[in-house]
Amino acid sequence: MSLRHDDHLDIFRELTQGESAGHMDPHWSFSRRGFLKSSVAGSAALAMPFAALSGKANAVSLPYSPDYGPLAPVADEATGLPLLQLPAGFKYWSFGWTGDIMSDGRPTPAVHDGMAVVASDANKIVLVRNHEQGGTSGSFASPKVTYDAACDGGTTTLMFAPRLEQWVGAYASISGTIRNCAGGPTPWNSWITCEETSNGTHTGSAYTKQHGYCFDVPAVGAARPVPLTDMGCFSHEAVAVDPVTGIIYETEDSTPSGFYRFIPNMPGNPAAGGRLQMMRLAAAHNASITLLGTSYGYFNTGAAGMVAGMSWDVDWVDIDEPNKPFVSGTSYGGVRAQGLVQGASSIVRGEGCWYGNGVIYVCSTSGGSARQGQIFAYDPRRETFTLVFESSGASVVNNPDNIAWSPRGSLILCEDGSRSPQMLHGLTLDGTVFPFCANNMNFSASGMGSYTRPSGRVFGNNYTGSEVAGATFHNEWLFFNIQSPGVTFAVTGPWDNGAL
Structure with a gap:
């Protein structure tokens, strides 16, 4: 086992042999040329992104992309099974099914969630x-x-060979954590993985340590299982790093939930500590929370009546005790409470978070009048927070969760809702939303029938309602997960025909 693991790690080391982070492709998962092209094309969108560009109050929802075309079942290049529905011309390879033996000899863990490209070269x-x-x-x-x-x-690290159109392998990169839901890629070629919990010894005797932290997992070499405590102890969801300033933005999967920024003492080295703050918007309070017998008002961005294009000025309040997991007398909420008592604002179930086009995009999974989700854009240069999209119903977008910026200047949204099938959606700069991919993994008797992996694990259920997660682009490749039964996909095709 150790020889196979060492051989595999040698491949990963070769990736960065003799290279600094400055010589590697950027963390946002496409080439420098693609980034510069999209930045120039999208520069006018910084002040008024998405639906606000054209003065539309609501996004236009299409049954499919007019450029890519309708969805239909497509056979997996790896298994031959029609696991996904995609537009014509796209193909894909599945990999890393739950239970598959990885390159280090360990079985692939279950519940695949957030993911990103963290390093690359031509091969x-x-x-x-x-x-x-x-x-x-x-x-x-x-x-x-x-x-x-x-x-x-925890996390696993994967490698894909784009020229060969094949997966190379995977290994366990950090564990002993709880509910690693999302996180985010960094400009220093790593992945910050986040625990969606604040459990610890105060909530159960099975735990040996406090949880609710972020951990930095490098593209190569061993991760340090040391929590980044200054980034806060709360129900983390995702992070996005502004490459200009090194400031790390964080979402919280809770209701109410904060939107935070971590100002590092040393940009590129969050382990060196820093200052945590929570966003406060210039808006009248429309909600309240009672803490230790006192009621505090705050502004809830996910309340009914918000309209795409609304924008608020931003300031920030300090979190003096970022490593405070709970309010006295409870088992949670110690960090957000410090912000709310200072009038900080809330989003409803803050989940996906991604840097692109010079702004930080933030997903509210259950926000809006229909409680089907919202997408916001925080502009760190102008200090504004803008609602750019709100789903009017489950048939439009059903509770978006993970999000990512595409090389062609649009967002891709991963659904985490109740309908079947769950989908990936494109959201363009003019406010148009369309389905791009649908989960087609039905192994019940009424679908494809049961399927047995080389590991011996048998899959026999209908998984079409399972969450789609972890979307991340690199040039002509899109990678994403289906959480259950736990599978990763690499998709390629005629991207330039459309917005993604």
Whole structure:
């Protein structure tokens, strides 16, 4: 086992041999040329993104992209099974099914979630993938990269060879964490993985350490299972790094939830500590929360009556105790409470977060009048927070979660709702939303029938309603996960025909 693992790690080391981060492709998952092209094309959108550009109050929802065309089942190049519905001309390769034996000899963990490209060269693409496991069955990785030996969440690192159109392998990169839901790629070629919890010894005797933290997982080499405590102890969801300033923006999956920024003491090195702040908008209070017997008002951006194009000025309040997991007498909420008592604002279930086009895009999974989700754009140069999209119903977009910026200047939205099938949607700069991919993984008797992997694991259920997660682009490739049964996909095709 160790020889196979060492051989595999040698491939990963070769990726960055003799290279600094400045010589590697940027973390936002496409080439410098593509980034510059999209930045120039989208520069006019900074002040008034998406629907606000054309003065539309609501996004235009299409049954499919007029450029890519309608969706239909497409056979997987790896298994031959029609696992996805895609437009004509697109093809894909599945990989890393739950239970598959990885290059280090360990079985692939379950519950695939957030993911991103973290490094690349012409021949290889490295991704780090979250596993949102929240149990206490024990770490799936080696003790060297384990935080709390009782816990089974963590990340795996994957490699894909684009010229060969094939997956190379994977290995366990950090574990001993809880509910690694999302996170975000960094300009220093790593993945910050986030725990969506604030559990710890105060909530259960099975835990040996406090949880609710972020961890930095490098593209190559061993991760340090040391929490970034100054980034806060709360129900983390995603992060996005502004490459201009090095400031890290953070979302919180809770209701109410804060939108935070972490100002590092040393940009590019969050382990060196820094200052945590929570966003406050210049808006009248429309909600309240009672903390220790006192009611505090705040502005809830997810309330009914918001309209795409609304924008608010931003300032920030300091979080003096970022490592405070709970309010006295409760088991959670210690960080957000510090912001709310200062009038900080809230989004409803803050989830996806991604840097693109010079702004930080933020997803509110359950916000809006229909409670089907909103997308906001925070402009760090102008200090504004703008509602750029709100879903009017589950048939439009059903509770978006993870989001990512595409090389062609649009957003891709991953659904985490109740309808079946769950989908990936494109959202363009003019406010047009359309389905791009649908989950077609039905292994029940009424679908494809049961399917057995080489590992011996049998899949026999209908998974079409399972969450789509972890979308991330690199040039002509889109990678994403279906959380259950736990599969990763690499998709390519005629991207230039449309907005994604």
